[in-house]
Amino acid sequence: QVQVLESGGGLVQAGGSLRLSCSASGRTTSTHTMAWFRQAPGRERDFVAGISWSGRNTDYGDSVKGRFTISRENDKNTIYLQMDGLKPEDTAVYYCAATQFGTVFRQATEYDWWGQGTQVTVSS
Numbered sequence: 001q002v003q004v005l006e007s008g009g010g011l012v013q014a015g016g017s018l019r020l021s022c023s024a025s026g027r028t029t030s031t032h033t034m035a036w037f038r039q040a041p042g043r044e045r046d047f048v049a050g051i052s053w054s055g056r057n058t059d060y061g062d063s064v065k066g067r068f069t070i071s072r073e074n075d076k077n078t079i080y081l082q083m084d085g086l087k088p089e090d091t092a093v094y095y096c097a098a099t100q101f102g103t104v105f106r107q108a109t110e111y112d113w114w115g116q117g118t119q120v121t122v123s124s
Helices: none
Strands: 002-007 010-013 018-026 034-039 046-051 058-060 068-073 078-083 092-098 118-123
Touching (some): 046 068, 046 078, 058 068
Parallel strands (some): 010 118
Antiparallel strands (some): 002 018, 018 078, 034 046, 046 058
16 A cells, blocks of 8 residues: 655745645555646646656646646655646645556546645635
């Protein structure tokens, strides 16, 4: 079993930055690709960014390309999401997810373990 825990959410003004962290514990040897998703009230859970175990493969949702950067430190079993140029439409609960597979999937159903989420609110 793998436990996933997010941190770093908060309230920020439009144009500002935040960095989210996600730590994995437990059977982390089985953790390969990790990703960030987000869900705003009344909307589906959307893919934000994903990163493979090696860090060589990354993928971003269209709405965050060029503004968000995903990275990882495997010795700490931690991934990060640097969010710059934040917009009010980025407001959502951000979830970290992990999968035992090596592919960076965009579908939430491909991920095996999920965190509880952290709230990001961007004011205009």
